[in-house]
Amino acid sequence: MTKIRYRNTTVDGIKIAYREAGPKGAQKLLLLHGFPTSGYMFRDLIPLLADRYHIIAPDLPGFGQSGDPAVNSFDSIAETIDRFTEIVGFDRYAIYLFDYGAPTGFRLAVKHPERITGIISQNGNAYVDGLSEAWNPVQAYWQDASAENRAVLKAFLGPETTIWQYTHGVADPTAVSPDGYSLDNFYLSRPGAEDVQLDLMGDYKSNVALYPTFQNYFRTHKPRFLAVWGKNDPFFLPPGAEAFARDIPDAVIKFFDTGHFALETHADEIAATIRGFLD
Known part of the structure; x- marks a missing residue:
């Protein structure tokens, strides 16, 4: 049985909850989740990797058991997670990036390229190529x-939308545990959560504005790179994964027949791919 520890620390006055597993002397792997979930999304992946890697999976500020960010922006979240890695002793590490975790982690890589030993992006974009029409209401905002455009975005926070994000593009929806989306909906219903999430949707344009900066980092530093992609994702389309090879010719790109939350159905396959990549 894999022992996972559930810890908390404080970063500049913000509580950060995190999961930790694996031998501390092993290669370090930082797992960064996305919207609207938490470190809980890695519940199946961590036991498959913890025999070989020292894993830490924080709840991003504003998500899960962590406190709200000082400012509802991706810059603020990245600054907090950057300080968090220093507090927990992650001086050199590989990163697994999903959804909102991608622009967070890419900011860390740009700031500290010497700390990054590899990047695994699971449905996390750095190119406009993969942004689908599902982003249109967000781009309008x-x-x-x-106020009218902001109100439209509230549909993304509804319980039915969360379930749809988990099950869309999945061949057998009964293979998706209801625990994940039920917990996400609980967190989304907390007081103040709506404004945090709407603010972040509005600030996502700062991530797109940084895409050229991220791409320059890829071209300059050529990090070891693996894309593991749910090919039926309604938000981040396959061209977003394929685009990484433009700037990192040695990038490894793998597609899986599933949706946005690929770990819900393909944790075993993704874990095996990660082990081969990191080793």
Whole structure:
């Protein structure tokens, strides 16, 4: 049985909850989740990797058991997670990036390229190529941050939408545990959570603005790179994964017949791919 420890620390006044597993002298692996979930999304992946890697999976500020960010922005979240890695002793590490975790982790890589030993992106974009039409309401809010456009985005926070994110593109929806999306919906219903999430949707335009910076990092530093992608993702399409090879010719790109939350159905396959990649 894999022992997972559930810990908390404080980063500049913000509580950060995190999961930790694996031998401390082993290669370090930082897992960064996305919207609207938490470190809980790695519950199946961690036991498959913890025999070989020292794993830490924080709940991002504003998510899960962590406190809210000082400012509802991706810059603020990345700054907090950067300090968090220093507090927990992650001086050199590989990173697994999913959804919101991608622009967070790419900011860390740009700031500290010497610390990054490898990047695994699971449905986490750094190119406009893979942004689907599902982003249209969010992009409308980027262009005009009106109350009306903000109200439209509340549909992304509804319980039915969370379930749809988990099950869309999955061949057998009964293979998706209801625990994940039920917990996410609980966290989304907490007081203040709505404003945090709507603010972050509005600020996502800062990530797109940084895509050229991320791409320059890829071209300059050529990090070891693995893309493991749910090919039926309604938000981040396969061209977003394929685009990494433009700037990192040795990038390894793998597609799986599933949706956005690929670990819900393909944790075994993704873990095996990660082990081969990191080793």
